[in-house]
Amino acid sequence: MSSDLELNLHLPDAGATERCGALLAPSLAGRMVVTLHGDLGVGKTTLVRGLLRARGVTGRVKSPSYGLVEHYPISSLYFYHIDFYRFTDSAEWENAGLAECFRDDSVCLIEWPERVAGLLPAPDLALDLAHSAQGGGRELRARALSAAGERCLNALAAGMQTPR
Template sequence: MTPMIVKNLNWPDESATREFASRLADYWQQHPDSANLLVLLHGDLGAGKTTLVRHLLRGLGVQGRIKSPTYALVEPYVTPCVQVWHFDFYRFADPQEWEDAGLRDIFATPGLKLVEWPDKAGDLLPQPDWIIRLSSDVDEVRHITLEALTPRGVTLMQEAT
């Protein structure tokens, strides 16, 4: 998967993460058809993957508790503009578990799919539109690499980031 476009960002604190998530959420609220995406989130434990997803879901209007899907594998959310599925494959010991869990049907439906630890599903996931790579340094600054791999992903990167 060769990215069509790459963008590097630095988030000095959590408010920068929230601002980025808010921009995406605002864009998707104005252009709901553009929210039909698969976004893979890569990063070590504590890199900020779940924090980014929580801010994004809040920006999309999700109220109440937003749980990490570490044990449930997936948490679905209905927002005013798009159906969202938040996946976490951290506990997978083998990529076949993705297939055994029956997740292929969800990935075939419209909506926004946000996947933490996608490498645990091997090459079974469909082609992503975006890959977000998060890391942090000793000063807690988050370093973000956004990779757009589809025309939809490129449009989103050009118009919403």
Template sequence: MPDESATLALGAALWPQLPVTGCVYLSGDLGAGKTTLVRGLLRAAGHDGAVRSPTYTLIEPYELVGRQVFHLDLYRLGDPEELEFIGLRELLGQGLLLVEWPAQGRGVLPAPDWTIDLAADGQGRQATLAIQ
């Protein structure tokens, strides 16, 4: 993907295919475009407000028409058990979890339904998608 608009377009294209409930792991280095991809997904779902990385809040909920999305950024998570304290179990089955830095939640997060890996390459970004 050559630029940010292509990452947004990928999110828009993927949105109709995502499960209503479940878990999507978003992996990639800092600046790889994970939050930009989430912005593309949410815009395709009709969300016209701001989409920020929940780096400090850990979870950002979005109420959409007919479904809920929970955007998680686990980059600053000290211990996967912290997910229990912030109410992860209550979110399961309530909507779609979009999880940045899923390795930080290993052992506590549910298994992913989808995994999207973003990586910088010489021409922009590359996305690799796996559906479990």
């Protein structure tokens, strides 16, 4: 895919990170893969929480680190929140049935994708979070890698220009 649309945003607090997730949420459709890069504690799960809440998840959205995958059936779509931080060997990919997460009726939200490089399908949207150099807050670099990803990014850009 030739798309390389990119958006850079300053997120002053955790609420802004959740709002990014919420703005991306409506444009997500089956088969989409979103990767979330960035250091420990930078806000990846926070963004996923905002996204899932915007799709109607009301229960707790916790880090899936220990079980690798949390799944949220939301009407006819399955949202898989996968955290590969503790992923150590590729046999786990088979054993945990991870390939089965990637389907026409599922959206995969993936923390620590670099730990499974080579196994993952190409993402539609790559989100990179980093601590801001000064003060608190985070910097988000969002890249669209497909037409579907581009639709999400456009929605995020439009939403961020509109005051809450």
